[in-house]
Amino acid sequence: MMINMDVMKNIGPAMELAKIRLGLFIALSALSGYMIHRPVPSFHGFLIAFAVFILSCGCGSLNNLQDRKKDHLSQRTCGRALPEKRLNPGYAGIQAFLLISAGLGMLNHLSTGAVTVILGCLSIILYNGLYTPLKSISLFALVPGIMCGMAAPLIGWAGADGGVPDLRLWSIMVIIALWQLPHLGLLLLLHLADYSKGNTYCFLRHVRKDALGRMIFLWVLNLTAMMLFLILQGVLISQPAQVLMVVDAALLVLMFSIKFLYSRSPSYRYLFVHLNMTLLFAMILLVVERVFLFS
Secondary structure: OHHHHHHHHHHHHHHHHOOHHHHHHHHHHHHHHHHHHOOOOOHHHHHHHHHHHHHHHHHHHHHHHHOHHHHOOOOOOOOOOOOOOOOOHHHHHHHHHHHHHHHHHHHHHHOOOOHHHHHHHHHHHHHHHHHHHHOOOOHHHHHHHHHHHHHHHHHHHHHOOOOOOOHHHHHHHHHHHHHHHHHHHHHHHHOHHHHHOOOOOOHHHOOOHHHHHHHHHHHHHHHHHHHHHHHHOOOOOOHHHHHHHHHHHHHHHHHHHHHHHOOOOOOHHHHHHHHHHHHHHHHHHHHHHHHHHHO
């Protein structure tokens, strides 16, 4: 009974350690990449997405283990499981190892070639090997961080036995890359005091706060343009889905225009949530349309 109680007590912190919400989004982007090549819904596609989710949770666990000392110094992250000692580093290491191994093993079992496993290993190198240690010392950490985000739909594409990526897949990958820029910019503005401490390399060492705001707005404009480009590429097929994508993109531009151009004190948290929900809606729209059209 005591062992069971200890296990139950660790479930919440273990899920937090694994960054479940981020993992679900990454799995959805992998499923999007799969369904661009194979629009007919299949159990295999969802298994590929689940494997990517497990791998992402392993990388997230390892990231938290790597960042535990810096997290302790930041108000934004000091309440995480490792800094608060709700879990110990040994447990985090075991969880990371098991999840990464399971994720790579599933990709290997589900795929006809080694491409998905190679891309999975590359994601680990980019996120845990390069981005995580570099983010506190160099702005160039953005490069492996963005590349890692772009890898998920590529894994889904490869899992569907897609060959050389076509323009439709590249459009999805570019959208994810463009989303990460305002996402990180807004995160910086939301937690400016923490980032100024030097735990993470602060972009504002190079640009003023108001200049960063204008850059975020330009990134959002580029993001919405690429979202509309999905319609031209035939990624979204039905007229209702196309209309919903246009509305989704228009609302994003409208909200950022109002907050950044006409508000003296924009709500960065509201913009951060709206930005993330916009991309989440676009990915869900792509998958749901295919489920309804090709089932």
